[in-house]
Amino acid sequence: MNYTHSIRFEWDEAKSAKCLKERGFDFAYAAQAFFDPCRMIFADTRRNYGEDRYQLLGKIDWRLFAVAYTPRHAAIRIISARKANQREVRHYENRTHGHYSGGSRVPVRRTHRSCTRGCND
Numbered sequence: 552m553n554y555t556h557s558i559r560f561e562w563d564e565a566k567s568a569k570c571l572k573e574r575g576f577d578f579a580y581a582a583q584a585f586f587d588p589c590r591m592i593f594a595d596t597r598r599n600y601g602e603d604r605y606q607l608l609g610k611i612d613w614r615l616f617a618v619a620y621t622p623r624h625a626a627i628r629i630i631s632a633r634k635a636n637q638r639e640v641r642h643y644e645n646r647t648h649g650h651y652s653g654g655s656r657v658p659v660r661r662t663h664r665s666c667t668r669g670c671n672d
Contacts, residue, residue, distance in 0.1 A: 559626040581632035584609030584616045589647045608643050615640050
């Protein structure tokens with residue numbers, strides 16, 4: 552059976568450009584972490600943001616990333632992204648028992664202020 556999934560991403564272009572300048576990757580690149588089959592998602596309850604926020608840990612090209620996001624309308628709005636710290640890497644590796652190859656490397660198409668990607672599972 553063939554299923555088609557489509558996820559729409561959106562973000563603030565200025566924040567994405569700042570991430571590219573300071574960290575070497577933009578939010579379109581970070582969106583690939585959502586396609587890691589071993590991704591981990593946690594509710595971010597550190598404070599009241601006025602909306603539900605989540606932290607995702609997912610690999611892209613063998614590197615683990617932490618992505619903060621919120622579901623907004625029919626899209627995932629990326630708030631921030633960074634390379635995971637050592638504690639997050641240990642947590643991810645302990646949960647996946649090291650049985651995962653290297654993460655996702657899928658093209659994420661940019662469309663105006665969002666990007667869309669469909670996949671066939």
